[in-house]
Amino acid sequence: MADSVEMQEIRGLDIDKAVKGFALIDYTFKNECEVSSTSSDHIRWYQETSADLTATAPQKVANISPLSTFPTLEPTWTRNTTYIRKYAAEGFISMEDIKSADIDVIARTLLRLTRAVLKEVDTRIYTVLTQDSNILGFSGSGQFWSGSQGEIVYDLLDAKRRIYAQGYNPEGASLILNQETYRDVVNWLITSKGSSIPQFASSKIETGTVMNILGLNVKVSPNANERLALVIVPRQAATWKTHTAITSAAIQEQGIGTKLRVWELGEVLVTDPKAICLISGVEP
DSSP states (O other): OOOOHHHHHHHHHTHHHHHHHHTTSSOOGGGGSEEEEOOSSEEEEEEESOSSOOOOTTOOSSSOOTTOOOOOOOOOEEEEEEEOEEEEEEEEEEHHHHHHOSSOHHHHHHHHHHHHHHHHHHHHHHHHHHHOTTSEEEEOOSOTTOTTTOHHHHHHHHHHHHHHHTTOOOTTOEEEEOHHHHHHHHHIIIIITTTTSHHHHHHHHHHOOOOEETTEEEEEOTTSOTTEEEEEOTTTSOEEEEEEEEEEEEEEETTTEEEEEEEEEEEEEOSOGGGEEEEEOOOO
């Protein structure tokens, strides 16, 4: 049986490959997570309370006297049960549009459906990372990019200090900003501090991108909150559990058109909350 025009065009496009390509655009919080798979609709997992253990007075770990009782140190975990979430969208394209439209309606519909799913997945990850009650956090020192005081330097170093104090290495961690915050930070670094860091100022004007600040890799997301700066040790603080990777399907309705569906199932787990530090109040 010969394929209709619609099915020939859909097969030629390779829908599933196109959808996975769209997954690389803009929404990238999943890259901050360790990614592993699950076949269950719910996950039982454990969140460690602290990384390094210390003795409670009068007990001590160092310089114990002969024949004394060893101090008892017990790691603690919180047991959690998390349920997988489903993200999905669909669109319908008429037979007439597929055959005669000037634009590639299949590709554009796939793009928009995929981005709708990816945006919700991305939003969910950011929400969990920033709202977990066990993460580190503090209120910024005011004007995050102040030209006179330079609070951004103090705040970022303080965020790294807090993460380091919990036993995690913050060097090479990610600094996630909203576009507006990113704009103001770059403006402060170039216009206010450019004279004192001339090499930085000139090179960044050429590239237009700040790749690294104080050992932190700067990343910009449309889903980040402009009032928050998120410092996270990537692929250690959180895990994205994939139940079903982003997938698509084309369902043909003979003589009418084609329905396109895109979906993904998964959930994010903040396994090491002390590898995250949230700086609030960074807006001007």
